[in-house]
Amino acid sequence: MSFGKTIRQSLELVQVDKKTARSVFAIFVEETQNIVRYSKAILPEDADDSEAVLRHGFIAVGSPEKDVYFVCCGNLILKDDVQRLSRHLKHIATLDSDGLKALYKEILKDAVPEGSKGAGVGFVDIARRANGAFEYDFKDVDDKHAYFYLKAYA
Amino acid sequence: MEAIKLARTDSTPEVNFDFIEMTFSLQGMSFMEDVTSFYGPLREKLSSFLQSTSDEEIQFSFVLSYFNSSSTRALLQLLQVLDEAGERNSVTVVWDCGGDEDIAEEAEELCEDLENAKFELTGLDD
Numbered sequence: 423m424s425f426g427k428t429i430r431q432s433l434e435l436v437q438v439d440k441k442t443a444r445s446v447f448a449i450f451v452e453e454t455q456n457i458v459r460y461s462k463a464i465l466p467e468d469a470d471d472s473e474a475v476l477r478h479g480f481i482a483v484g485s486p487e488k489d490v491y492f493v494c495c496g497n498l499i500l501k502d503d504v505q506r507l508s509r510h511l512k513h514i515a516t517l518d519s520d521g522l523k524a525l526y527k528e529i530l531k532d533a534v535p536e537g538s539k540g541a542g543v544g545f546v547d548i549a550r551r552a553n554g555a556f557e558y559d560f561k562d563v564d565d566k567h568a569y570f571y572l573k574a575y576a
Numbered sequence: 577m578e579a580i581k582l583a584r585t586d587s588t589p590e591v592n593f594d595f596i597e598m599t600f601s602l603q604g605m606s607f608m609e610d611v612t613s614f615y616g617p618l619r620e621k622l623s624s625f626l627q628s629t630s631d632e633e634i635q636f637s638f639v640l641s642y643f644n645s646s647s648t649r650a651l652l653q654l655l656q657v658l659d660e661a662g663e664r665n666s667v668t669v670v671w672d673c674g675g676d677e678d679i680a681e682e683a684e685e686l687c688e689d690l691e692n693a694k695f696e697l698t699g700l701d702d
Contacts (some may be wrong), residue, residue, distance in 0.1 A: 427586055441678060444642065451607045451644045458609065523685070530649050547645040 429483060438491070445551040445576035446483060446491050452544040453481055453495040453572065461497035462567060494573035501568050504560050511558050514549045522550045548574050577625050580618065588614055589640060595625055601637040606651075607644035615650035619657060626661035634658075634665050639672045641679065651686060655693070662692025672699040 429450055433443040457479035464475040479497025486492070499507065517525060529543045549556055556574035563569050580593035589604035600622065608614050626634070636658055643651060658667050669690065671683035680697055687695040 440676070444678065448642065448644065455607075455609065455644070455646070526645075527685075530652055543645040543648070547648075 438489075442489070442491060442576050446493060448551050449493040449548050449574050449576055450481065450483065452548050453493055453574075456544055457481065457495060457497045460499065462500055463498035491576045492573055493576065494571065496569060496571045498563065498567050499560075499570045501562070501566055504568050504570075507570065508560065511545060514545055515554070515556070517549070517554075519550070519553070522546055522554075526550065548572070552576060577621065580621065591618065593618070593622065598629075598632055598634045599637070600635070601639065603637075603639040605642045606640055606647040607642065608647070611646040611650050615647075615654065619650070619654055622654065623657045626657060626665075629661065630664040632665045634661060634667045635670060636667070637670045637672065638683065639674065641674060641676070643682075648686065655687065655690060659690050659693045662690075662694075667693040668696060669693050670696045670698060673697060674699045675701055 430443070430447055433446060438446070458477055461477035461479045462471070463478050464471060465478065466475070469475045477497075479495060481493065481495040483491065483493050514522070514525070526543055526546045529546060552574040556572065558573070559571045561569045561571070577595040579595060580591055582588070582591035584590035584604040587605065587608045589602045589606050592599075592601045592603075594600065636654075638651075655669065658669060661667050669687060671680075671687065673680040673683055677700070680700055683697060684695075
């Protein structure tokens with residue numbers, strides 16, 4: 423996570439206000455941890471997915487205009503997971519800030535969901551930091567895999 | 577029990593658990609990759625220590641400028657341990673937000689379910 427430090431220092435250099443800087447940084451952390459924990463693009467390619475493998479994906483921070491920042495990411499997922507993920511994100515997108523807060527607390531109090539290596543609240547946190555300004559997409563790659571994209575504005 | 581002192585790193589906070597003075601603190605940022613292996617042992621030690629305490633003054637200070645979503649779950653579990661100990665002791669959870677209103681809000685949200693432990697927010701200018 424040392425490139426997290428790079429992001430933080432860069433934001434200081436361009437003098438982003440504190441709140442935006444923290445949002446960019448927080449979204450960056452959540453998206454990176456998603457890739458590291460769940461990406462189905464692994465190296466070595468023939469390794470068993472349950473082993474310690476290098477999981478890869480992409481993450482990018484951009485600023486299309488002054489004071490507007492986004493963090494986008496993408497990684498390979500299993501087609502079998504598209505529906506579950508899509509349903510989760512669709513639900514999150516319908517919630518206002520109170521709804522997001524309630525869902526955030528609800529998930530945190532539950533046991534860690536099966537197959538989850540983190541808290542299972544990453545997307546809710548991203549949506550809260552982005553004030554609901556996020557978009558996502560799934561693209562089929564082959565018969566087993568799809569590519570997942572997420573873009574969130576800080 | 578021997579004190580726990582851990583220096584801060586890029587992604588883990590400084591830890592000071594003093595079981596004699598009964599003051600505990602976490603300071604810095606928290607977004608480590610493996611939350612369980614960092615917070616699990618801390619929570620276990622705190623929990624087993626607090627189980628044998630009663631009528632004590634216990635203070636836990638948080639000075640965290642950023643914690644990610646998986647850390648939040650671990651922090652909630654720590655707060656739960658403290659709240660349980662608050663049934664038999666005087667437990668104060670102090671959160672220093674360093675003048676940052678967003679952190680103050682996050683701290684309040686995390687601590688709003690405390691029933692026995694007292695919550696004190698410090699570091700706001702007014």
